[in-house]
Amino acid sequence: MKIKRIPALLATIGVALLVASPIAAQLKSPDDVKTALRLLVQVSNDFKRQITAKNFARLPHENMEYHEAADALRAAVKDEPAAFKNKAETRLKAAVAEYQKISDMSANAPDADKLMAEHAKAVAAMNALFDLFPADLRPDPNTPPGRGRGPAPAAN
Numbered sequence: 001m002k003i004k005r006i007p008a009l010l011a012t013i014g015v016a017l018l019v020a021s022p023i024a025a026q027l028k029s030p031d032d033v034k035t036a037l038r039l040l041v042q043v044s045n046d047f048k049r050q051i052t053a054k055n056f057a058r059l060p061h062e063n064m065e066y067h068e069a070a071d072a073l074r075a076a077v078k079d080e081p082a083a084f085k086n087k088a089e090t091r092l093k094a095a096v097a098e099y100q101k102i103s104d105m106s107a108n109a110p111d112a113d114k115l116m117a118e119h120a121k122a123v124a125a126m127n128a129l130f131d132l133f134p135a136d137l138r139p140d141p142n143t144p145p146g147r148g149r150g151p152a153p154a155a156n
Contacts, residue, residue, distance in 0.1 A: 032075070033073065035076075036075075040095075040126060044066070052112070060103045063100060070095070091128050098122035123141075
């Protein structure tokens with residue numbers, strides 16, 4: 001008799017976990033969230049390009065853009081449940097702090113290798129934030145930059 005109860009118990013636990021997960025929750029502004037997440041990736045990729053090109057003077061500007069993208073995400077989740085919003089804000093603050101660190105380092109001691117190492121930490125923090133959102137809203141970080149200008153022209 002106990003054996004028959006185990007599957008029922010496991011099913012109940014599974015449903016409870018599914019309902020409690022952020023992926024199961026319907027976001028109120030999924031398009032705005034998707035856009036904000038895409039902006040965060042684009043700016044992160046811009047950071048990487050500037051570091052690779054050793055254009056360190058540009059990093060503070062990229063940091064300002066990252067802050068703007070972070071504000072867009074805050075606006076997109078403002079009407080979500082408090083627990084989700086707080087978790088997202090905690091992870092967003094961590095990511096913003098990592099990108100701020102890159103910007104600060106670029107002004108004091110521009111070293112491409114150290115900046116790339118910090119960028120890897122920043123990307124990890126950003127990915128921790130992205131983990132809170134459904135996979136279909138997360139941008140592909142390997143997508144070539146386009147800034148939303150539409151598809152690339154077809155090759156002839």
